[in-house]
Amino acid sequence: ETGVTQTPRHLVMGMTNKKSLKCEQHLGHNAMYWYKQSAKKPLELMFVYNFKEQTENNSVPSRFSPECPNSSHLFLHLHTLQPEDSALYLCASSPEGGVGETQYFGPGTRLLVL
Amino acid sequence: GENVEQHPSTLSVQEGDSAVIKCTYSDSASNYFPWYKQELGKGPQLIIDIRSNVGEKKDQRIAVTLNKTAKHFSLHITETQPEDSAVYFCAAIITGTASKLTFGTGTRLQVTL
Numbered sequence A: 001e002t003g004v005t006q007t008p009r010h011l012v013m014g015m016t017n018k019k020s021l022k023c024e025q026h027l028g029h030n031a032m033y034w035y036k037q038s039a040k041k042p043l044e045l046m047f048v049y050n051f052k053e054q055t056e057n058n059s060v061p062s063r064f065s066p067e068c069p070n071s072s073h074l075f076l077h078l079h080t081l082q083p084e085d086s087a088l089y090l091c092a093s094s095p096e097g098g099v100g101e102t103q104y105f106g107p108g109t110r111l112l113v114l
Numbered sequence B: 001g002e003n004v005e006q007h008p009s010t011l012s013v014q015e016g017d018s019a020v021i022k023c024t025y026s027d028s029a030s031n032y033f034p035w036y037k038q039e040l041g042k043g044p045q046l047i048i049d050i051r052s053n054v055g056e057k058k059d060q061r062i063a064v065t066l067n068k069t070a071k072h073f074s075l076h077i078t079e080t081q082p083e084d085s086a087v088y089f090c091a092a093i094i095t096g097t098a099s100k101l102t103f104g105t106g107t108r109l110q111v112t113l
Helices: none
Strands: A004-007 A010-013 A020-026 A030-037 A042-051 A053-057 A066-071 A072-081 A087-094 A109-113 B004-007 B009-014 B019-023 B030-036 B045-051 B056-059 B060-065 B073-079 B086-093 B101-103 B107-112
Touching: A020 A030, A020 A066, A020 A087, A030 A072, A042 A066, A042 A072, A053 A066, A109 B030, B004 B086, B009 B019, B019 B060, B019 B086, B019 B107, B030 B060, B045 B056, B073 B086
Parallel strands: A010 A109, B009 B107
Antiparallel strands: A004 A020, A020 A072, A030 A042, A030 A087, A042 A053, A066 A072, A087 A109, B004 B019, B019 B073, B030 B045, B030 B086, B056 B060, B060 B073, B086 B101, B086 B107
């Protein structure tokens, strides 16, 4: 195991629901990331947090709202999603968010929007 | 921005044979190239990486080569085993930003008995 956990592992939600994804890393890292993985597409970086501060927002729609209360926890709040948002959402962490650092991924949350 | 292309999208080899996956990148400033393996139901796991100051790196049955001039890098797996079956992703990093990896589209490797 990589030390990065994600809950829930599977989530089905309607377009009017509000839900949250949770990520926790037990590696003592200071940078955390959200990625979206869709079929037949490259992994898409969504957000980056360094030392709890958001340093990257890769033009993500506002219906996705990240929260990083501390260096070990990262949330992704979801509201009024669209069916095309169905995907595997991966969380990752790295020691300090520097260039060339290895990123460690969690198992992902598979999201289905009906 | 960086663009990474990966080929083939699927690859089937017999156990014991070698497998080669190729990637090209567009940004000549990229200087770090990791490879990830993703098994069913799991997140990607780093298996090997290479930096732009070397041309080849090997770790047991896996190796990666880098050609900076041509802007391509490859993953080589020798003596393949069924447990090598997975999706493999290459990536390149855009320098100057905080670890913004650009990934290829993945190669599904199937090792048959």
